[in-house]
Amino acid sequence: MAWLAGSGRSDAVAFLSRVVRLDPGAVARLRPGGEGAVTLWSRLPWGVLVSRALPATVPGDRTFSARDLLASVDGELPASRDTDWHWSLPAGAGEVVERIPAADVARIGEAAERTVRAAAAEGIGGRPVGSRMLRDALLDHVPITVTTEGDMRVPISQRLVQAVVRMGFTAGAPGDLVDVRILGPWTALACAYGSAWHRGDGSRLIG
Structure with missing residues (x-):
């Protein structure tokens, strides 16, 4: 069955x-x-x-x-x-602290991919750059930071953006939104077709 x-x-x-x-x-x-x-x-x-x-x-x-x-x-x-299976899971759905247009998330992810492809082909400042270095630099970049009502700033790294884009989680209809969620050390992007979670060090930026 x-x-x-x-x-x-x-x-x-x-x-x-x-x-x-x-x-x-x-x-x-x-x-x-x-x-x-x-x-x-x-x-x-x-x-x-x-x-x-x-x-x-x-x-x-x-x-x-x-x-x-x-x-x-x-x-x-x-x-x-x-x-x-060697990884912990978030213990709940978390708190929604912001909603971002899904089209913006998709655009940020696609722009990063284009930048990496161009840098891999042409180098940076005329100098060749290794694919591993490019990948790490892409994933560690923070293209989005949201601020909660308590003035806590929540960074959204390309790790999360690339996850939802490459998994096809973002819907294509106008007006679709992506929820930014936090739960302890976890940050998530919750989309129409799935969610991506990343566990940081538990620290947030205040003010």
Whole structure:
């Protein structure tokens, strides 16, 4: 018997296909989130957790090869790999501190990708730059900072932006918004088709 309800198949395929494309050896975790619902989690190579809710029934909190889970969407769950999950998860949905137009998030992510491609091809100031250095510089850049009502500044790094863009989480309709959420040391971008979470050092900027 298939573990997925019919309406969740395309969502699971979209999520897992992108995860496997970014990391062929990735694992994916199915965590029950209420009657007839689970949250599908995975970790991207640059240290960001991504998640998507699905209509499904699973026997407890289980981890699998993302590639094997993708192959099983029309059938039974594959062999579990619970010992391969090594990361904590946020303990809740967090607090929404800002809403950003999804089009702005997508534009920032796409502009960063164009910049990296140009720098890789042409160098910076006429000097060649290694792909690893370019990637690290991209991911550590903070293109968005939001300020809460308590004057706390929350930096949104390209790690999160690239996660939601490359996972296809942002919707394309005009007026769609992305929620910025915080929960302890975690910062998230919650989009129409999934969420991305990154755990920092727990510090925030005040004033």
